[in-house]
Amino acid sequence: MKREFRKKVISERKKQSPEFISKNSSIIVDKVLQMDCIKKAKTIMLYLDFNNEVQTDDLINKLISLRKTVASPITLKEEKKLIPTQITDLKNGIKIGAYNIREPKLECSHPIDIKDIDVVIVPAVAYDTNCYRLGYGGGFYDRFLENLRPDAKTIGIAFDLQIFDEVPKEPHDAQLNFIVTESKTIIPNK
């Protein structure tokens, strides 16, 4: 169920043009920067995009220039773990990591205590209209989000084509506080 759904959405997203991806990413980034929880946050974790995900480089640069502490995950494939690690410079502090996804170089930086994170901007393959998320199938974010401070906020960013009335889900699947797309902001209805 999850597998086929994933494949379908990933292939649909892959078909989008570079212009579509960059134009809509920039709309989404502007909306995220207006959010209250982002304005208030001191420490923000967000992903480095791959495979036509909503692009985050501009958002990272803006948050750094606003003097936020910005962290991205280092992925430990075997342990199925994400290590949030500070980024101070997207140009020099990044290398290619697990699954060919860019990640911070640990030698240039240091891990961030998960309890210091105020907001996490989460990647996904698909979301439903009640803010449940379907990821790539590693369970990385489900495990990670369980250990956040209870008052930390989670924001999913995605294109409209990734939003469905319902996605296949299991009891461990995370429900986020907000989803932001190029056309709307969604909050849970229950």
Ligand SMILES: Nc1nc2c(c(=O)[nH]1)N(C=O)[C@@H](CNc1ccc(C(=O)N[C@@H](CCC(=O)O)C(=O)O)cc1)CN2
């Ligand atoms: N930008 C970004 N970073 C992220 C995630 C994400 O969704 N987006 N992840 C969200 O959790 C984690 C990585 N999760 C992933 C899990 C599986 C595959 C994947 O391509 N699997 C292949 C098998 C590849 C292999 O084993 O080498 C497959 O399923 O065919 C990719 C990413 C951590 N970092």
Ligand SMILES: Nc1ncnc2c1ncn2[C@@H]1O[C@H](COP(=O)(O)OP(=O)(O)OP(=O)(O)O)[C@@H](O)[C@H]1O
């Ligand atoms: N909190 C958790 N604790 C233990 N196992 C988990 C947890 N979350 C997920 N898993 C396991 O990890 C595997 C992948 O989960 P799932 O298919 O929900 O991943 P996903 O949310 O799509 O991926 P990701 O979070 O990496 O983007 C499943 O076998 C699931 O049982």
